[in-house]
Every structure is written in C-alpha cells, then in structure tokens.
Amino acid sequence: MTLTKKKLVLAFMILLAASAAMIARDAVAPAGKTMTIAEVMAAAGPEEWRPLDPENTLYLELANGRVVIELAPAFAPLHAANVRALAREKYYDGLAILRVQDNYVVQWGDPEEENPAKARKILKARATLPAEFDRPLDDKIPFTPLPDGDVFAPEVGFSAGFPVARDRKQGRMWLAHGYGMVGAARGNASDSGGGAQLYVVIGQAPRHLDRNITLLGRVLQGMELLASLPRGGGAMGFYDTPEQMIPRRSVRVDADVPPAGRAELEVLRTDSETFRRLIEARRNRREEWFLQPAGRIDLGIMTVPLRDRK
C-alpha cells in the first residue's frame, strides 16, 4: 500500500486560521470558481472578527480543561441573565455532569437535587423562568441565510454567530439545535426550567427539540472535552452511581475573571462578507480531494470560525 497516512485523509473540516494561509487579503477565485476555504479565510479583514462580550462569555472549568460558552441574550434574555446570576452566586461550583447520552446530550446539575436537606440552594437567581422557545422575528437583527433550504423551518441561517431558524408567516425566529448548542433542561411544564440544569448537544442536530425547550447559548471552545466523556450506563445516559459523575469545578463570567485568566477568542462575524463567501466555499468545495462538490450545505454542518489571539 503506497498511500501515505497523510494522503488518506477524508477532507479538511477544521477551518483554517487566516494566519495559516498564504493568499493575499484581496485574493479572489478565478472567474466562475468559488474560493477554497483557505482562500476565503486568508482574505478576511480584521474588522470581520469580533471579540467576545465579557458579560456573555462563561468559563466552565472541568478537571481536564475549560469549556467556553457564549450566551445568546437576543434570543433568551431571561435565561442568559439567570445563568449569569447563577454563575455569580457560585451555584454551579462543585456540581456535576449527571448524564452523557451518546449522539444526544451532556447534562449537568445537582446530584442531590432530590434530597432537600442536601440540595444546593439558589440564592438570588431564579429557580424557574418562563419559556423562551422563540421570539418575534425582527429584521433589525442581522441574519445571513443559507441558500439551500431546511427540513424543519422555512428559513435558516446565522444571527450573531448562532444558528437560527425563521418563519416569516408566523413572525417568529428561534435558535436551532445543533452540535454545541446549550439549553436549559426542563420538566413537562414549559416554565419548569431556568438554567440550573443545562445541557449541551454532542451529536446529530436534534431539531425536533426546537421550540420545545429554551436554547440560551453555544459552546465556542472545549466541545471535545464534553463529547469524549464516558457515556452513562443508566436510562437516557444518566450515570448509575455518584462516583461516575464528572465534577465541575466552577462556572465563571468572563467579566469577573482577572485578565490573565481570560480567553482571547474572536469569532468571525456572521454578517460579514467573509462568512458569506465561506458559505459558498463550503457548498462548493474546491479542495483537490473533493471530486463531486455537493453544491449545498445545511444548518447542522455549517460552522462559525473562531480564532485564539493568545
């Protein structure tokens, strides 16, 4: 077998950082051809990247590393504020990941929740909140559509870095479930969640949950720490014993963290020309490995580039 390991790769899925490419800023593809992902990213201008808002950035600290979460107050203002408040009163610190269900979710909370004597108390934050499953469609909120349609909604695309679905007839828009999206677990009543128990999607986009549960943010960095956790052996992936649960050291709001401990991440603006070009580059892959570019892309597979300034 003469093929080398490096040649036997599937495809480039990691979006190349702009700094890694060698194409000049104003590079454009030959007439009639879309650019490659590397060409698109190399041509991105500094103004097309945005820093994170310190009030909307959370650090979930696990024994093996940090997970960075961006909150989505434009879609879930009550939940975003409450998760921030819970983090600030240190509600989450020392609690645990209770459930890891393969191809579905990681979920964390208080292992002693059913034991009133030992359950963690919520101080100033709220235990439950009204549902924020969707919101009025507002054309003032930037929206970059994907051109190839969607099985679940009339229109899908990205708003401020988040995957979003819209229904103009109903006048509603909502965050869409997909890999890395963060939501507030709830019981059967729509207003029984509030953010004390959060979940993160670690598998195929469970779009049937859209508008059934409140999504409030997205994991920007550290998904591999969550997605590689041992799956729970109990029903729905709950861990069978307390010893199996994954302790969570702390959750902090970026604004409260000393400068040396802060991430220096930047996210590509999804209302930028580069993001629009990236959609085209992902629809029509021109890298040599691709023999039949799909000419299409769906919401679940489209990702938003991130770079680390450190």
Place this chain on the structure above:
Amino acid sequence: MTLTKKKLVLAFMILLAASAAMIARDAVAPAGKTMTIAEVMAAAGPEEWRPLDPENTLYLELANGRVVIELAPAFAPLHAANVRALAREKYYDGLAILRVQDNYVVQWGDPEEENPAKARKILKARATLPAEFDRPLDDKIPFTPLPDGDVFAPEVGFSAGFPVARDRKQGRMWLAHGYGMVGAARGNASDSGGGAQLYVVIGQAPRHLDRNITLLGRVLQGMELLASLPRGGGAMGFYDTPEQMIPRRSVRVDADVPPAGRAELEVLRTDSETFRRLIEARRNRREEWFLQPAGRIDLGIMTVPLRDRK
C-alpha cells in the same frame, strides 16, 4: 427547586425495546392521533425484525468492548467483500485507531504504513479498489422514503436498514453519511481506498462527503466506545504520538466466530409497517414532554431500532 432530576430530562431518544412496553400488539392510536414511539414498538410483530447476516456482520474488538458493524454489499459489493477478506487474513488485528476528530470521524489503520519495512502486508485481499460512491437506482431494492425532503438529495429514506439518498433523474442511489456510518478512507484519487483504512462518523452528518467516498456499512452497536475516545491533538485529529493511538485487538466476521461469541442482535426491518409508523411517531412526538411536535424528520436523526436477543 422542586423538580426531580428524572423529570428534568430532555426527551426519549433511546427507542424503547418492544419488551419494555405494555401496550398490546394490535394497539393503535386514537383516531386522528399518531402513536407514541413506545406504542409503535410494542405493536411490532416478530416477523418485522430480522437477524444479521453472518457474512455481513463484523466484530471490531477494542480493549473496552466490542463494536458491531453491518456491511452493505448492495451498495458497496467490492468493498464489503474486501473488508471481509482483510478481516479473514487478520490484516486489521493489532493495528490502531490513528485519528479521532471531534464532531467528525474516528479513523483507523496501520501506524507503520509509511514505513515499508514495518508496514502490515496485505496478502490475498486488495490494497485498493474502484470507487463505489453510488450505484444505479433499482426499484427492486426496498426503499422507505422520509416524507419531509432533504437539503442534499431529491429523495432520502432507508434501504435494508441503511440511510439512502436517491436521484431518479440521474438514475442513481447511494448510502448517505450520518452518525455511525462506516467508509473507506481514500487519497485524492477516487480509486485509492479499499477498506484497509476505515472511518466511522462520530458527529453531525457530513453529507457533503456523499458520493465523494465509499461508504460500506454502519455501526449497529458500540458507537459509544468510538465516540467517547480522546480527540487527537494533531491536525485533523490525528494522534500526535504512537502511545496515544488506540489499539485494535481484532476484527472478525460473525460467520467465523464460535456460537458463544456471537452477538444475537436483530434489526427492525425498514420495509416494515412498524418502521413506517415509527417515522410518523418520530415526526409527531406525542410523549407528554413535547409541546410543539415538529411534524417533520430528517435523515440524520432517524434511527433504526435494534434489539439484543441475549
């Protein structure tokens, strides 16, 4: 917080085994309502389940358990036969998982492939094969369509347990990428793969790979063993050092395994009435937790029930 942990679940994603439900075989939903998943599965008849074909069932043995793979000779006859031949000459035994890329693939092969002196020799099997990216559309192959469309193909559904896309205009059909699908890694040339290096999808369905690479089967059981592996730190998820690679003990064809060592799995026939009912039950979730059933389902999230007779 008065909600119990058990109540604060997201949804039932694990399809309930028929034996676990208490609805009689002939149960039907009230007029005008779809059945729940539990009701559908409880009503499945024994003839709607099929055993595995011993020649098309592979056991990948890892240190922490067994992964069961079903081959798809109707779509990739050359690759299925070659993977069987490679297993029978013990080509795979002792080789390793080389790459785990988050939200993408696990890939295994020979760590010494680039070193001719040490590389594992292929004896009777073939090192490379012509591509089997798609095949002629054949209406004699059972096909159960999903009714809600697809972003990538004119038609999608299931054939003999596999997710399949069809294009009647082009007269072609092909296996579709999704969670647990198994394919043959290749270099840039279409005929540079052959099954010596295999990959398994562990994340969001990478449908842009469809018709660019040969899919040859699907993991039926043990996905959680692959999906929870540590992600590789190198480019595209390759492990940086040999020590990180995950050894593979062996790959065996079910037909060659003594009876005591065989799995006794059954797969729900995807051309059965129960599977068609299940599609409806998944489109319109009637479990109490769901407040707004989607009324739709996509290929990536639809799963095929499996049961263990042991």
